[in-house]
Amino acid sequence: MAEVVLFRNRDLPGYTGSLADYERQEGYAALRLMFKQYPPAELIELVKRANLRGRGGAGFPTGMKWSFLPKERTVTYLCCNADESEPGTFKDRELMTVDPHQMIEGIVIASYAIGAHAAYIYMRGEFASEAVIVARAVQEAYKAGYLGKNILGSGFDLELTLHRGAGAYICGEETALLESIEGKRGLPRSKPPFPATHGLYGKPTVINNVETLASLPHILRRGAEWYASIGSPPKSPGTRIFSVSGHVKRPGNYEVPMGITFRQLIFDLAGGMKSDRPLKAFIPGGASASFFTPDHLDVKMDFDEVAKAGSMLGSGGVTVMDDSVCMVWAAANLLRFFHHESCGKCTPCREGSNWLLRVLRRIEHGQGRLTDLDLLPQVCGNIAGRTVCAFGDAETAPVVSTLRHFRAEYEAHITRKECVMGHARPPVDAATAHPISFAGH
Amino acid sequence: MTTLKSPVTLTIDGKSITVEKGTYVIDAARQAGIHIPYFCSHVKLAPDANCRMCLVEVEKMPKLQTSCNLPVAEGMVVRSTSEKAEQAHKSVMDFILANHPLDCPMCDQGGECELQDRTHAYSDNYSHYTEAKRLPEKRYFSPYIEREMSRCITCMRCVRYCDEVLDVKAIAAVNRGDRVEISTFMDRELDCEFCGGCVQICPVGAFTNRVALYDYRPWQLKKTETVCAYCADGCTLTLESKVSENQIVRVTSDWEKGRNLGDLCAKGFFGYHMINSPERVAAPMIRQDGRLVEWPWIEAIEAAAQRLSEIKRRYGAEAIGGVISARCTNEEAYLFQKLLRLAIGTPHVDSSARDGHLNSVRALTRVAGHGRMTAPYEAIEAARVVMVIGADLTETNPITALKVKAAVRKHGANLITVGPYLKEIGPISNLVNLSQAPLTVTPGSESMVVRALVKAVVEERLIEPSVAAQAQTYVARVEAAVTQLPWPVAEARTGLSADAIKAAARSLSGAERAVVLFGPELTRQAGGYDAVCALADLAILTGLYSKPGSGLNPLCEENNEMGVVEMGAAPEFLPGLIDVRNEAARLRLREAWKEELPSATGWSLTQMLEEARQGRLKALYLVGEDPLGSLPASSGVRQALQSLELLICQDPFLTETGRLAHLVLPAAGFAEKEGTFTNHEGRVQRVRRALEPVGEALPDWDIFGQLAAGLGHPLDYASAGEITDEIRRVLSDRPDGRIDGAVMAQYLADLTAEELEARYRPGPGAASERGRGGGSMTLVISQSLFHSGKLSRRASELMRIEPEGRLQLNPSDAERLGVEDGDMVRLRTMDGSASREAVVPAVRRAKIAPGFCRFPGHFPEAGVKELVDWSVDPVTQTPYFRSGRVMIEKAVGAAATASVQAAAREGV
Known part of the structure; x- marks a missing residue:
């Protein structure tokens, strides 16, 4: 099996996700490297070269999203979209609870790249225990100097706020998320203008998914070329976490290189059909994605192949249904x-x-x-x-x-x-x- | 066609259209006469693109686009009638109608419903939706506004209007999806400004006027466009009446017309019941054996003429005086002063504008040649810096306040509020909330703030360069004068730091366009005239008079204060604000009128009362004025009126003063006559007749004409329009609101160092500023959003909204006194050995600064007006009776004071 990137600490014996544990696994090393070697512009170039694509659902290239910010700007915000609410998708939840500092390090990297000095984690309202874990991690990061004023002596400041939602699915939509942070009813905004120019409080804003941000430390440490070469290059590089649920033997989150087939995911990794009934249909990318049938089992799991087959990889939630389902x-x-x-x-x-x-x-x-x-x-x-x-x-x-x-x-x-x-x-x-x-x- | 700054050319439905950059496609289409259908879009609101009705096809864009928020682009090709677009319109109609009850036959919106019209134009004649319709639970909302959520199409216009235009947020959407409903916080009964905006802007019948519920079908109503008779904002109203019943049924306002552009306040929208009030006087009355008895018009006029002639014969014309209400039309004010000056031959003519407005007119006329606003509403909206001083603008002038709100919210202006006010989130909007650095001052120190601002401008070298260059002597004199005002004194008296004052001065003078608005807490407080003079200095020095788009704006209370003074209903002014002592101008008027004008100096309202008490004024002709009801007993008004040999009250209502009158003449209300009002901007606007006058009431101008004839000195006009024509002729050479450069040059040259020194001398000190009452709280008699003078007391709905006066005080003061909302408090003053008191209910308002309290002046019977200090301005004769120092305590178990008791304690 190909290497595990985002979940590499998950299965380490005794790993708690604490700052000490994370630091022992080279945690925050990327940050030190960044302050030493990468001015923001070069960092954006690095992420562009890595061709990291957003893991929230739309698969938009992250580096390009960052470069849509206007040149002249006074205030910039970063929002980490942790409002994971798509039925069948539960990857960010595990990422945040198993290794919260990985996300926080990613947030600092992204903020530095775009020049944001205030960042928000917008977390799904129902994530109560998860919020406790993340809040504790944020506190740890502040104490250790990874957040706050003059991070690691670099002169870079970042205030990170954990903002919990109130239970609306729509607040995962990025502009509804912004409205919600602003204290308004979480309703999507009519676009244009886009958040890159008119985002949080009307200021240029980048909204990135948890998994996207968590990928950043790895890209920094191991290089754009490494990242661009794994998974399904050139258009869908990297690993991706898929949440498999429904009538399979081993439901759960699987981090795999992009480009494996649904058959490999469902039958090899998730253990095949529960009760050994035949597969009738599956949703390939969260509740918003079109249903697939057994005919689609050999479709390659990358952004473009799934789209070509008539659905989308979306948020990575694969829901499997056997022939008992109406x-x-x-x-x-x-x-x-x-x-x-x-x-x-x-x-x-x-x-x-x-x-x-x-x-x-x-x-x-x-x-x-x-x-x-x-x-x-x-x-x-x-x-x-x-x-x-x-x-x-x-x-x-x-x-x-x-x-x-x-x-x-x-x-x-x-x-x-x-x-x-x-x-x-x-x-x-x-x-x-x-x-x-x-x-x- | 006006030239465009950055023209953009696009094609809509095959038509090439050139519009200004930034225009939305839907508006560009409208300019070209192409109607793209919509529901949520509205000229008053920022686009929200929620209804999706305005979808159009745009070349090179894969998806249909909402035209209401799509800015035009060069070469854009738009199709609103393509198959795809038309199919989209039909489908949106299908969605909207899916859950609409179609109860059009009994819906008040029927006939003027945007959904009906769009259905007719854009829908298939059947619905594809065959499922059950949703039926929201009907819940009580408000006595004034009816909510029927089954009709709601969720366009959010109401919510957006309440927020974006009113800055209130009394209503909001609750719930999600197709369960969305418009509601209040925690679904409580609606508590808001009751501007009626949600009713007016609702495209369907979800919000309707409950006061007129099921009373009408819109197409059966006669619509008369006229101007509101309450405040001086000058709003255009459409009075909608049932001809057969001679009754106003409702009031609306056109979004594209008038100075208000459709916006109204509670008085405009719900205040119309005073027109058809059952309390109207229907016939003339004459006092016989101590009682007022109805009398035929012809004999009443004869009696009035006879008795006036008799008094004139016996004591001379100068024993007769007249005061007209600033609610009357320009034509009536003009004719009134002619009647008094020519037919009777007395110089004693005044108006209710004496109550503060004359301070502005007198000061500003010296400076600029007139007393109007120099920055119209459009300029307020476009200003970069707006200062509001001496007015709680939402309460005093709600529509002018909307212009200020728009300046801040739409255009990002910097607002500086000056007054004893704090931020407060509540059902009534508060300009202080929109001010980044509000100046919360010690109550009553507003005029000191003005002086300190002038000092800051001078000291910080913020003087407009052109002024500094052209008026060196003046500038030097001001510089010298302000040295008398040390910063520590200014700081101690205003409660502000010198830095805060300097920062405000810097904003004002540094702004490309700045507007200063000032109101009653400056002009109706002792020293009002001097304060306006100092404010004029501030305006001159900061370039408000010279920078385009800037200006100094006086605010008026009554609808035609500006007009009645300009019409010459003031002893010091002839029509056209001509100084009565100006011989050349008098000569010209004499030629126009072909008659001699009285040469003696006239008396103001306050002087007339004094002269009556002294026995020199024998007859008083009051038109729409009720001094007994308005002035405190300490002014001696009752003795004055009782000393008269003849008191004529001409009024739509029988007032307190009217009950003392020898003759009561029933006057028509504003909805029953023609003429013009001049708002505080100086806009002269047509007043149109909607109804037949109640009973035998006649328009004031008609009564003046008949009386003149009775006096053997005919002033013959067949209509109000003939008077308008004469006014135009006589005043053709008078200023039209532009600043008279010659006047200003003269002013700057003539202003003496002595006068300036007197203006900036801090005065005898804190003791006099504190007032005589001796208490620890500063009381101000204020204006309420829901009332206007005492006229609104006759409007049943306004009386339901605000039925009684309540003393507003800061929660910290309330806590100290152990007072909760609705508890009775006793206000007390000690003047020497005499003690006066009033008992009124209290209400906590976070907006009111600690140590400050205010009571609405519309409830004189509460006796609070008897607690204030009475004085008269030495220059302008303006009566001051709106503030004092009081002691407050909780009055356990006490009932509210009635005015009778208050008067009895005074021994009058």
């Missing part, structure tokens, strides 16, 4: 999530999530009409690409892809007026009633 139920279940989490700012997403959910539930409960199968893609088409943020695209992915791959299953639900998978059903009345009460919440 695809209408699966789509409806995801829509229940998206309907609950739609922020309500823009019309197509707000109204569309409700519409899709209601139609899917009807079909699921044997109340569907054949015309629904034309209506669903039509409604999806009226949402996707027309919303303020990418949430609109995300909520249509499960519907469009299950319809594409499992149309017959939808039709059977409609014509036989029941779930063909034989799932137990609540009474139809209760199911088609509005899923959420409006009485004040």
Whole structure:
């Protein structure tokens, strides 16, 4: 197996993630190296050469994101997006708890590169114990002089603030995240302008994912060329952590070089199908990604190959479903999530999530009409690409892809007026009633 | 077409359009007559792009774009009617209508609903949505504003307006997704400024006017565009009335019209019930056997004329005086002074503008030739630095306050507030919150701050170079004068550090465009005239008069204070602000009027009262004025009025003074007459008749004409418009708001070192500034956002919003006194051996500085006005009765004082 980078300390016996442990494993050595050898401009060049691509979902080249900042700027902010909320994705959570200083070192490196003297970790509200761990690590870093004034005698100052969210999925969207830090309702902003020019408090801002930032110390220590050569060069270098969940024998986080196939991940690493039932479908990159079928098992797991095959690598959450899963139920279940989490700012997403959910539930409960199968893609088409943020695209992915791959299953639900998978059903009345009460919440 | 600074040419729907860089596509389309549909976009608001209705196709962009927030680019090709764009419009309609109740037949918005209009234009005639509709739970919201969330399309215009324009944030979105609702903090009953903005800006019927709920169908209402009669902001209103019932049903305002551009305050939006008040006087009344009895008009006029003639015969014309309310039109003020000066032949004519505004006019006319704002609203908004001194602007002039808010929030201006105020987050906006370095001063020290600012400008060499070069003598004299004011004295009296004052002076003089606004806490406090003179020095020295876009702006309370003085309803001014002693000007007027003007010097309001007490003034003609209700007993107003042989009160209402009158004449209200008002900017605006006058009431100008005829001296005008024409003719050569350079040059040359020295001498010291009352708290009688003089007391909805006066004080003072909101407090003053007191409810306001308290002046019956110091300005005869020193204690179990008791203690 290829080498492990981000999780290299995870399985060390007795490793606690404390500052002392981290320092023993060359922790913060990258920082010293950086202050000694790399002026910010060269650091940005280094990351560009490494071709590190964002691990939050969109896969945007990190070095390029940094260089979008305006030349003339007075204040710059860095935000570490630790709002990992995508169903099926749980890699940042483990990264932060196992080795919090790796992320903090990455934050200092990125801040130095872009000239930020204030950085925020925006952490998912539900991460309560994780927040304690990260807060403790931040405190340790301050005490040891890795944060605060004049870090390691370099003259570089950085204040790092841990900001906890309040439980909205949408706050992982970078502009909603900014609004939330500002103390406002977490709603995505209409772009342009982009955060690079008008970010936190209207100032130039970079938002990077935990995994992206955690990769930086390694790139610094081992060089851009090393990084660019591992994984799936030239376009998807590096390792990537995939969270595997669902009907597999060994669910969990797997750090692998980019470019292995889904078959290798699901069958070799995750141990194959639980109960040895056949694989029916899998989501390749978090709940926002289109469903794949066994036909896609040999697709290479890099950004471009997955996109070419009609989905996305997204946030790295691979959810595996065996043949006991009803695809209408699966789509409806995801829509229940998206309907609950739609922020309500823009019309197509707000109204569309409700519409899709209601139609899917009807079909699921044997109340569907054949015309629904034309209506669903039509409604999806009226949402996707027309919303303020990418949430609109995300909520249509499960519907469009299950319809594409499992149309017959939808039709059977409609014509036989029941779930063909034989799932137990609540009474139809209760199911088609509005899923959420409006009485004040 | 105006030339563009940086033109950008683009194509929209095949049409080539050139617009200013930075314009949004939707606006560029509008300029070219192309309508792109929208819901959330609004001329008042920053784009939010949430409704997605305005999607257009743009060449070289893969996705459809929202045109409301897409800036134009050179060569851009936009299609709003392509198949893709039209399909998008239809789909958004489908989404929005999915959960809309379509209860149009009974919705108050029906007929003027943007959703109805868009549905008609952009929707298929059926819905693809066949699922159940959401039905939000209906919950109580407010007595004034109705909330129907099932109709809400979540465009957030209301929330954005409340925040971006009002700076209030009384309402916000709660919940997520399709459960989003507009609500208040913790879903409490709405508590806000009640400006009605959310109702006006709502594109559908989610927010409607509950006061008029289900009372009308919009298309059945007669719409009359006129100007508000409350404050001097001069807002354009549309009075919407039912013709058959001769009733105003609601008030609206056009977003693109007037000085307010559609923004209103609670008085404008909810204050219209005073028009159709049941308390209106319907017929003339004459005092017979001590009682007022209704009388036919013709005989009432005859009686008035006869008795006036008799007094004139017996005591001479100068035994007659008249005071007109600054709520009357320019035409009425003009005719009133003609009636008095020509038909009766007396120089004693004054107006309610005496109450502070004359301090501004007198001082500023000397300097600039007129008393208007020199920086109009547009300039306030565009200013880089705005200073507000002596006014809690949201309370006194809410729409002018919006211009200041826009300057700060939209354009990043630096705001400096000067007053005994602190930051406070609450249901009513607070300009102090928008000020980065507010000057929180010792109450009553505002005029000292002005002097200290002048000192700072001079000492720190911040004088505008052109002024320094052109007016060396003046500058030298000011420099000499300010040396009398040592910094320690200025610091001790204002409570500010010299550094803070110097920093403010630097901001002011260093700004490319700076505007200073000043209000009642300067002009209605003892020494008001001198304070405005010092402020004029500050304006001259910092270049406010010479830098384009800068200016010095007096704020007025009543709607036409500016106008009535300019019309000559003041003993010292003839129409056009001509000094009554200016022989050449008198000569010209005499030619225009073809009549001789009285030559004696006239008496001001305060002098008339004094002369009445002395028995020299025998008849007083009050038009819309109620001195008994307004002035404290210590002014001797009751004795003065009781000494008169003839008191005529012409008013829409029977006032306290009216009850003493020999003759009461019913006047029409502003909605029942034609004419013009001049707002404090100096804009002359048309007032239009919406209703037939109540009962037998007549417009004031009509009554003046009839009375003149009765006096055998006809002043014949067939309409108010004829008077307007005459005013235009007579005043054709008068200044129009521009600064009169000759006047200023004269002023700078004439101003003596002695006068300047007197202006900057710190005065006899702290004792006199503290006032006579002897208490530890400074009391100021203030204005409330929800009221205007006593007129608003007749407006039922405003009385529901603010039914009683409450003493506002800092929470720390309240805690010291053990007082909670609503508790009764006793205010007491000791003047020599005489003790006076009033008992009123208290309310804590974090905004009020410790040691300061204020009580709204609209509730004279509370007796608080009897506790203030009474004095008269030696130069302008302005009465001062709005501040004093009081002792405060908790009044356990006490009931509020009634004015009668207060008066009884005074022994009047």
